[in-house]
Amino acid sequence: MPKRFWLVQRRGLGAGPIMTYLVVCSVALFASGLTFFSGFGLGTLLLPAFALFFPIEHAVALTAVVHFLNGLFKLALIGRHADRRAVLRFGLPAIVASFAGAWLLLQLTDLPPLVRYALFGHEVRVTPVKFAVGALLAAFALIELLPTTREVTFGARYLPIGGVLSGFFGGLSGMQGALRSAFLLKAGLSKEAFVATGVVVACLIDFSRLGVYVPALLATGADLDYSLLGAAVVSAFVGAYFGNRYLQKITMRGVQVIVAVLLLAVALGLASGAL
Template identity: 45%
Template sequence: MFLVTLFVIISLCAFLVSFLTLYSGFGLSTLLMPVIAIFFPVPIAIAITAFVHLMNNIFKLILLRKTIQWPVALKFGFPAVLAAIPGAWLLTYLSDLPPVTSYYFFHILAIVEPIKIVVGVLLIIFATLEWRAIGQSAFFTAKWLPVGGLISGFFGGLSGQQGAFRTPFLLHSGLNKEQFIATNASIAVLVDGTRLLIYGVTFHSLWGDQLTPAFLFAIVCAAFLGSMVGIVGLKKIRFSFIQHLVIILLYFLGTLILLGII
């Protein structure tokens, strides 16, 4: 009964998170990973999110594959794939390190681990970047695409938070809306596929013990449905209230992960 309840709760979370991404300006990985980390170990939460993110972007590519701008995709994507490998390896390394400390937060046993410290800090940093709208900086120009790819790919492999760095660079590459979505999705597929190969080998035993194909299928379907409902309900609009709410949630979840409470 507990597993069924968990199954339903996470599927509903995936639906809600996918819906919110349409209106908040945040990527699916940024919102979904800390939510799943409430129920699973952080490395597994990152891997689950990578799989859902991959499927979601493949769905986008099926619809918009003809509008991919390959010069931009390759100039950014090739360095991103190369950098995703050490990023994913670092995640596996940090996951094997012993806890730093543990304590009781009221009646909750909080375990502070190196991987939680890194991911928690990154979530707080990315929330701050979004809050300050750093994407408007002149640094994010087309000539810096390879550098952006390296940064985005590394952090994508480490924590899945690749969109926070990828999006500002692509927005300044002269792409229209369809080209941006398709090119962005093509790069994400390359990075997600690369890091999932490393996660799959390293976390194989954990995948087998805690996940099933039906579980992953349900999360993917819930995320698809959330996107479709959001699109049908309204065209993508950046609601400032929702943006600020999501940023606050990222600060909150990032702090809880950093402190080992989740």
């Protein structure tokens, strides 16, 4: 019996390969299109879809591959609009700081959760790290949505600080995309430069983390469903393609609102333990 069938039955989903493809590919398509403007969210939405059918360590690696290849595709679509100065000032500190955050995560794994509760028959835990990142994202979202603060910009000189915070908390919690967008949104970039710069930085970080994920996954001898992975990648490409077409029809303020709303949603998910 193919391994994916065993995994599905083990998880009690009672679903066949058609359902697996339908769920994963639909999420990849819509998440890629929806999050094209915000610069984050594909991994957040796709990981649970993969985790329905595969062990979590496999789901993380599969999601990372789709995220990286989709980033390369978006890079081909809009990479020419990236602000090189912002990439260097923000991206390089982010990559370095992500290693520090990942190291600290290993040291904090034994911290007890702040709150435990049951949700749909599963135990939900609110960890100190997730609560802290959720509070930070909520603050950024409110700054963007409140009329008195939404016109504030950080300026280029603050990009290295934003890169350090984004990379550090990304390594610590995996939510570097949301923090990256929160800072770049205030850097005075055009909508095209905002999206493209975020794509370049995301590709750099994805490349570094795949260097850790892929060898570890291959070492386990895991029998991955490469046809499903390919279908998910193509679905994400289609979503990104249509997202790029609609980018020309949306204003920068529209991008700001989309980012702020998604930031707030992710913040609530982290603070509640749902993510």
